[in-house]
Amino acid sequence: MAAKLNSMWRTLKRIWQLWMFYAKLDLLLLISDVRLALIYFSSELLTSIGSVIGLLLLAQRFDGIGTWTLNHLYVLLGYSTLVLGILNTFFNYNLSLISRRIGRGQLDHVLVQPQPLWMIFITEGFAPLSGLMGLIPGILLFAWGLIGLGVSLDLGWWALLVLNLFASGTIMMSFNYIWGSLAFVAPRSSEEISSSASRLLDQLKVYPLDGLGGLLLGSLMTVAPVGLVAWYPVRALLGLNSSAWSIWITPLAALFMLGIALFCFLKGLGYYATTGSQRYSSLGHRS
């Protein structure tokens, strides 16, 4: 037992050490050229705002959408922006769009590193400063909405919020990895397919899905789990669902999706060991 705990402690320490190093790399990259850093931050900020502005304007014009008040929508938009911000913070350098790494033959660079693959995947893309401009608008919108709603929140609620945020991020990542694993067999076309699949979740995640028919809603909660990226967990967190258990649905779905993604990726990796990569491009690798 003590040995197990010791090994777990060493692994956590290692992850922390790697995160700190990659954070330093990210910082060095940004502060090495102030002008470029300002351009980068501005464009990231505009991208973040741009992804929610359409719905925000509609909500302002009609004073909410359906049963969703303006403040509810701020929370929804804040939550969805935060999910993307978390992904960009932890899985930069095309680690969230894995089809690019696989399809461009860059997995070889990962395989020659003396670390388990899972550890490389959760550390190599850590870029807290680059991801900051995705997180700040999300935090502001979310806080604005919560203050407007005037709900009293305890520590448990904040813990569930963090759990759901990471669960939603896991769902988006898993979805990308499921489609991205296609790159093991079809390197070029998978990049297109996987990007389209990723865009589908990214662009639809801001919309409230209330009032949709059973079949469509069912599809958007399972096959293309748009609803689990923001709409459903926000409903659960704000107590808009009838069951208190609904708060656990997104984390459970995340575990399930993660399982499928792991299965697809490991299957693909086995195939990769037999075929290798027939294509190589340095584009998108460590840049």
Place this chain on the structure above:
Amino acid sequence: MPPQVHNATAHSDIVVELQDVHKVFRQRQRSSKLSETIRHMFKPRIREVRALQGVSMQIRRGEIVAYAGPNGAGKSTTIKLLSGLLAPNAGRVRALGFDPINERVQYVKRIGVVFGQRSELWYDHPVAASYEWKRVVWDIPQDRFARTQKRLIEVLGLEEFFHSLARELSLGQRMRAELGLALLHEPELLFLDEPTIGLDVLSKRMMLDFVKELNRKQQLTVMITSHDMAELEQLAGRMVMIDHGKVAFDGPFEQLRQTMSDGRRLIIETSDETAPSLEGAELIESQARRHEYRFDASQIKIVDLLNQAAKQTSIIDVETVRAPIDEVIANIYQSWRKPKEVLELEEAL
């Protein structure tokens, strides 16, 4: 070479061991005709490429082995198998006592790999940042890292661009930085896959001299592939040649020369511009009064050729040189080329 019974272990003398290794790739065949393309949608036409067909070899600690062969012979496939990037279809691959695929993490900690056409450097960061990255990811102790890095900077001449962005380096600078990066953790076994491709003479010499020095001082085992045979001959004591996925030659360079013929060059300078006609030698170049001949020293003696020449003209100067290794290899590759009918028959089978 028949496989010998040795097992590569972590500390044994044999550090690389391939036993009857087979690697087959399946390639989907395409057509430019619409009807065939539609037919292949439902019934794909697959071609099996036998990249390695029963390759066996062993490399001892401290050896430098040149691994050569024509394009598509299976060189890079072998390096990928030994780097843990590919699994064989059959046969056994062991290096430093590890199975490169199943014991990847422990194994890659002790090897270095340089792919000439790929980069391990972080493009948007200075070379120094990539070296620091290596220290952290490979978990190299700080004092050892500082010592090795200092030495690599000196010997490979990295100082002038060590703090420049990797994407701003010239090819020669980048390759030197790549080699340094691959050696930073002091590997026991180094794989170099066409490391000098596109480099100028000076950069090549700098890289190869350093590898040779490491081999001499630290018993670094090296396996290198290249198309530059003169470079391989300068670096390696042993040559393994592969053709159509099979080991076609394994031995010293000298033996390779003897295998083909004792090819030589005779250069004579004469008093007039007409090149003498020499039986047993082929005139390959004639410029002004300088004439160059190709001949096989095992078939005809130099003195006989000179006698023939002396009867036709007056000789001012004479020079003989061995045929360049590139020519020896080119002749070997030529002799390996199979007639089209044989290839078609093999494919049909």
